[in-house]
Amino acid sequence: MMRSPISGYSRLTKIQKFTTAGIAAAGVAALTFAAIPDSSDTGTSAQSIAVKPVAWSGEAFGTQEQQEHLGKQAETAAKQAKAEAEAKKKADAxxxxxxxxxxxxRADKEAASRSAERKPVQAAPAPKTYANNLDGWIKEALDIMKAKGIPGSYNGIYRNIMRExxxxxNAINNWDSNAAKxxxxxxxxxxxxxxxxxYHVEGTSWNIYDPVANITAACNYAAKVYGSMDNVNSAY
Structure with a gap:
């Protein structure tokens, strides 16, 4: 059975393809082959024809100088990006x-403040108390005299009190020369x-019969005249 003639080629072999990157890297010419179809009318057989190699120049991707320039720009950009990233990381840290x-x-200050607020307030020491008798009167008078810098001892005061x-x-002398005056x-x-x-001592009563006021005033006078009540052994 005779085939119908077809214009052009009836069959073509696949053109071997190379990627652009492969062609640029290899730097060789690509070869393709085409087959001439059989023709039963003419009786000719298929014949392979070599296609002329195509040469690729570097101009499609820029000159070598341009490529190096672009490479340096990329390297500079990468370094700058890295430096910026490191600077940001340090700033964040x-x-x-x-x-x-x-x-x-702030936490330390708050803790210190809370500690200060919780610090117990120390109560003022209770005032010292004294017995309401001769022993208590002498002891209270001695504490006042000590604070005021007035000399005298318990024994010296007691000895003179017992004599006077x-x-x-509440004793009073209504018969001596002072009484006469x-x-x-x-x-x-x-x-x-x-x-x-x-010779009244500040802080004591102004009542001459007050035991503590009487003792401190007498000891203050004796300190000025005799050096101390301890030195008084008779009427003074």
Whole structure:
């Protein structure tokens, strides 16, 4: 059976293809082959024909100088990006460290403040108490005298009290020369009013019969005249 003639080629072999990157890298010419179809009318047989190699130049991708320039630009951009990334990383780390430090300082201050607020308030010491008798009066008078810098001892005071009034805070002498002048001696250590007023110790009562006020005023006078009540052994 005779075939119908077809214009052009009836069959073509596949053109061997190379990728552009392969062609550029290899730098060789691509070869393709085409087959001439059989023709039963003419009786000719298929014949392979070689296609002329195609040469590729580097101009399609720029000159070598341009390629090197682009490469340097890419390298510079990469370095810059890396430097910026490292700078950002350091800045973030510094900011985090600063925040952590500030948070710690604030927490420490708050803890210290809470600790101070919870610190128990120490109650003021209770005032010292003294017995309401001769022993208590002498001891209270000695504490006041110590604070005021007035010399004297328990034994010296007690000895003179027992001689002058036998321990009676309301004792009064109405028969001696002072009494004759209208200024009788009064109290535990038999002090006259002018002397009591002149040597009164601040912080004590102004009542001459008050035991502590009488003792401190008499000891203050004795310190000025005799050096101390301890040095008094008779009427003074």
């Amino acid at each position: 510094d900011a985090a460290a600063a925040k952590a430090k500030a948070d710690k300082e 009034s036998t321990g009676n805070p 209208g200024i009788p001696s009064k109290g535990l250590l038999q002090v006259i009013d002018p002397t009591f007023k002149a």
